[in-house]
Amino acid sequence: MQLEKKLLVEIAWEVCNQVGGIYTVIRSKAPAMVDIWGDNYCLIGPMFPGKMPAEFEPTDKYNDAFGRAVLKMQKLGFEVHYGYWLVSGKPKVILINFAPIYSRLHEVKYFLWENHKIDTSSFDELVDQTIAFGETVKQLLEQLAQPGTTTKKIHAHFHEWMVGTPIAHIKKNALPIKTVFTTHATQLGRYLATTTPRFYDILPGVNWEKEARRFNCLSKVLIERSAAQNADVFTTVSEITGSECEILIGRKPDVITPNGINIERFVALHEFQNLHVEYKQKINQFVMGHFFHNYSFDLENTLYFFTSGRFEYVNKGFDLTIDAIDRLNKKMKKSGIDVTVVLFIITKQEYHSINSKVLHSRALMEEVRDTCTAIRKQVGDKLFLASAYNPDQKMPALNDFVDDYWKLRLRRTLLSWKNDELPYIVTHDLVDNHNDQIVNHLRRVNMVNEKNDRVKIVYHPDFISPTNPLFGLEYHQFIRGCHLGVFPSYYEPWGYTPLECIASGIPTVTSDLSGFGDYVLSNLPSEESHGIYIVRRRHNDYTKAAESLANMLFSFVQLTRRERISQRNMVESSSENFDWKYLVKYYRDAYQLIIEDDSVTEEI
């Protein structure tokens, strides 16, 4: 291992800037990368004008290669910050304000066209931002590669098209920098999968340029193709996306780099099971507030399912989940099974505010609880006194111990809480309720939280955060409180959501079209015994897949508590397989290729 003679910079739009899954990849991988590369590792990310991320800690020590490059950039007039990303592993990080490039963006765009035939003439704010950022990254790397900054060999790893523009420049100018490009999806794949029912069948015949123009994403596709084709090593996160890359990007990945996660296992097994109960009770509180004003059901026999992700209705499999849950509802009604399922749909859609009736119902339930707590205390105190002074040893009448005030207050609260309105499907007032695909689908299949429905729905069009008054939980706590995560994606290069369930010891459903599901099928035999259910979508039509998912869910609801507990234990013990400490080896493989390409062959 000769890593002291090498530098690795990893560049991504989502460094200190959470947008989606790439943030999770870079952030969760940081401890493993710092372990391998130590001081020779540094991340580069964008800084948005005037917005210094809270997770960035500046340093005043510029006495290493990265620091020297930063000082040189500052001398050239750039606003560049050097410090640490305050996450596990505390990697070094450079943040660059790209806004000053705007004044000469037309010139940068001209050279992208002139030198690399990347046409960025149509207006797209994100494309403009990323081109400006790419220009600053290019300059920083040039400073890093200058004699006097470092004598070490430089390796630069770029993630996704947003940071793809410098790669062609590095190659064309033969800069002494070896490059790796990883794509986490293809631009065209994402659009085509949403709009084409048999996407995987038509894929081999796709004309990328025609489709890129049709979807008005030509600039992004050109940047993506240029980055992939000019990088020394090209990787993507799954075999499925790898095949797509060959057709849509024009290059087969050299290495598949699956995504890992940081697994924190408890020393004692019961600890994570206890957490399940603790957070399930919080979800119970929400469910009581949301449903019990109209009808109630036995919470001891209630299972919490959830699906979540960005609002990509078809790609993330929200459509299939709703159809399967409708089928499950019918199967449960028919079989007469005495279990209730609540499905939470957690995503992000535009809304005005939390629905006032939902909030009101929740507040009134809290009022009922506070009143009951006061009555319990009063009864307890009076019962103790009456028992202590009780001459004839008779059981006192408990009802007499409650003041009329509290009786009246409880009655009044219950009166204003209880009503016949069906519990709302959506927790928030959506900006476009009429055209929301989830709402319309639920209405179409008539899943509207009727009393006799065995499956109830809560559509929460916002990501979960502890400041949200409905749950008061962090997302990872919410996951732990649930029984099953349902993610039957249609287009999903990897898919962190099922992996997050596994990391929390919660069984999950994924699909054979997600990179993660495909990885499990190839690497974990008898996946169902690990609590990972895989819906076959690749060779099944939509209706068959919906029925197969419904059957999986129906078998899950028939498990006994003991079986659920044992399944959670198995899920938890399989989580180890997805720890970065193992999966980082694929990144090593990718770097090995550029290191082999260096004049001296060395092993990492």
Ligand code: G6P
């Ligand atoms: C954990 C706890 C048990 C509890 C169970 C409930 O395993 O350690 O005490 O009974 O969760 O499981 P359930 O699947 O019914 O939520």
Ligand code: 1S3
């Ligand atoms: C992408 O984010 P997405 O949700 O747009 O990258 C993620 C990280 O590699 C991946 O898990 C996901 O499938 C991709 O789709």
